[in-house]
Amino acid sequence: MKPSKPAAQMSVAELAAYIDHSVLKPDFTPDEVRREVEAAVAFGCRTACINPASIEIAAPLCEGTDTGICVVVDFPFGCSSTESKVAQTRVALEAGIQELDIVANYGWIRGGELKRVEDDLRAVIDLCHEQDVLVKVIFETDALTTDQIRAAAEAAIAAGADFIKTSTGFFTGTNQHEATGAFDEMVALMMECADGRCQVKGSGSIRDREHFLRLIDAGIDRMGIGFRSTPVVLGIATDGAPVAAATSGY
8 A cells, every 4th residue: 555655754663564573584592583573572563473483482572562473374385284274373373463474385376276275375364364363475476477476366365365475585596586575576566466455565685775665655565574674674773873784585
């Protein structure tokens, strides 16, 4: 949705409301998870985006704050069985999360098995909506063609997705695929696919303030920002000096 004023004129609090602060590195220690969830709360981010194993750390830190918990399911590959995804979702819901990001099976998308994709997603989305939990469906857009992305969007929207999302930010790329994440043209395509029927989240390669502000002005609804990049895109100084340029993957 187009913002009511230019992003450059927004306060830090207004900008932070666009951010899911990514705390997803698989090698993070519990202390590092705690540090980054505390940072998400301090920045005023919309959510701290965490792996399921981090719920017990994040829940008490976010309780009573404006920062919710977003848990990823079947991340980053999307290849578990539907039954497994549902089981993971039930565990997350029992912890009282606010949002859930799930990876669509992009092998099925590439293979044209869109009904399977829709049914797989619906099993999780219906469960979440029973508890008023928002669901963002991640397409690994760097692995898909434009036509496949359009087809995936229709499947996700038919399944009831609240958001469609560009990528995991963890796709490493091959000779066939360049990992560019939420570049401007991809976000524009996703917004075209959504066509007002759901919201759009960009993730992957949003590391500088100019890109972040530009996507807000373009009408994006949410962004997944790597833990090193959040203070950069918000223009926050640390210890009296500007934060150094970020190099994190997500």
